[in-house]
Amino acid sequence: MLEALGSLAATLWAGLRLQTLLLGTFVFLFVVDFFNRQRPKNYPPGPPRLPLFGNFLQLDFQQPHLSVQPFVKKYGNLFSLSIGHFHSVIVTGLPLIKEVLTHPDQAILSRPVSAVRQRIFKKYGLVMSSGQEWKEQRRFALMTLRNFGLGKKSLEERIQEEAHHLVEKIQEEKGQPFNPHFKINNAVSNIICSVTFGERFEYDDARFQELLKLMDEVTCLEAGLGCELYNIFPSIMKFLPGPHQTFFRDWEKLKLFVSRVIENHKRDWNPDEPRDFIDAYLKEMAKYAGIDTSSFHEENLVCSTLDLFFAGTETTSTTLRWALLYMAMNPEIQEKVQAEIDRVIGQSQLPSTANRDHMPYTNAVIHEVQRMGNIIPLNVPREVTFDTTVAGYCLPKGTMVLTNLTALHRDPKEWATPDAFNPEHFLENGQFKKRESFLPFSIGKRVCLGEQLARAELFIFFTSFLQKFTFRPPANEKLSLKFRVGLTISPVSYCICAVPRV
Ligand code: HEM
Ligand SMILES: *[C@@H]1O[C@H](CO)[C@@H](O)[C@H](O)[C@H]1NC(C)=O
Secondary structure, three states, X not given: OHHHHHHHHHHHHHHHHHHHHHHHHHHHHHXXXXXXXXXXXXXXXXXXXXXXXXXXXXXXXXXXXXXXXHHHHHHOOEEEEEEOOEEXXXXXXXXXXXXXXXXXXXXXXXXXXXXXXXXXXXXXXXXXXXXXXXXXHXXXXXXXXXXXHOOXXXXXXXXXXXXXXXXXXXXXXXXXXXXXXXXXXXXXXXXXXXXXXXXXXXXXXXXXXXXXXXXXXXXXXXXXXXXXXXXXXXXXXXXXXXXHHHHHHHHHHHHHHHHHHHHHHHHOOOOOOOOOHHHHHHHHHHHOOOOOOOOOOHHHHHHHHHXXXXXXXXXXXXXXXXXXXXXXXXXXXXHHHHHHHHHHOOXXXXXXXXXXXXXXXXXXXXXXXXXXXXXXXXXXXXXXXXXEEEXXXXXXXXXXXXXXXXXXXXXXXXXXOOXXXXXXXXXXXXXEXXXXXXXXXXXXXXXXXXXXXXXXXXXXXXXXXXXXXXXXXXXXXXOOOOEEEOOOEEEOOOOEEEEEOO
């Protein structure tokens, strides 16, 4: 009896202690949050935020890029939103977006580093770095990509050869329904792999396919609830199981792969004959050996290489998967592209970027795929480097800046049929017409580092596909434009028929 009472008391006490602890924690966080909330005068307006969570709960996680429309109506083209600890502003409309991305005193060139990113990349590499370190890494990467593009085997030829391999692989499907996802990923990835690692991988290489699956998985998981919560409560989420743990494990595996390739390069490295990005980087590291202030060190090597590998794979292949879908769903447009290919290139030549100027229709279709695909809807976030003003509002140092590319790409004032696939958007009297409100690669000093490469890849792969195949939905099936939200917006997995043309 007494014993039972004793244990009851102990349980009560434990429960009470837990409650006090929780209460204390909340009060503490509340106070911290309150001070965190102080804003400068003239800060952009925005919806009121909840303590701790900010506006986190007001965002719709299935379609984060579509859910804040009412705020724009209410607060205008520059409004504030808090996501966890990040004070952010969302910018809408071409003039303001341009102003922000190409800010004359370069005040908005940094990257905010979320807690998940901090754990994987810290501030290293090309995508997450800022300041002088970013400048050095970016300049070197651009120069090296250019050098290997102009080397013995030009990048253009590599893309042509790879597109040819991929066409042969797709031919094996004999017009039957197949899922093109990882074949396209593999082919696209091989281009950046040949530049960074000096090798390409066969489409049935199980180990490489595993890496491609990991990249696909992290793309999806980073926008998921697990990672979002980790970004707000890293010190708690660190200890909890969930998809964010899978995310970290995946990145570790990707990093390990890159580190191993680097180790192998070191073994047979010849500074006089750099074979690829890694060799060139090792040479740069040797140049600065022993100088502490240099940004050319092992960690930046790993992260920059990983950035090129990842950014060079996911984006272009996602765009190509959208392209096939749009072709199968718009047979009359597909026919016109094929007619142009037959007229300008024919059936025996390999497509090359030199053909592009003579193929306005095909070029317009590719642009329209990028406009509708809109794979990076809020651009890659930027961060204010030092206090500055935009449109009369004060943006303090550290504010995260999101530019709404969706609003640009679907602006009813700019596009005749904003929500329908229509290559005429990029045509005028049969000639290709550039459009200002088209910024899938962003603009400014931090514009996509791979834009030229990506544009060459998109053109050569796409024309190679349509030169040899007609894409159709599987018999008695309807294809859909359903998408998956991740770091990129990608079509949900689909099967398609590639019917040989001759
Ligand atoms: C269709 C394909 C692609 C699209 C739509 C795309 C889009 C973008 C966008 C919107 C940004 C952010 C720019 C900014 O902050 O203003 C970016 C950055 C970047 N992209 Fe791409 N990209 C594509 C292909 C590639 C390829 C093939 C590479 C490989 C070399 C690449 C490498 C990078 C890198 C390294 C950055 C970070 C640049 C920096 O922070 O300075 N991208 N990309
Ligand atoms: C971006 O623009 C689209 C289209 O106007 C809109 O539906 C969406 O809510 C906007 N998203 C943000 C984050 O502003």
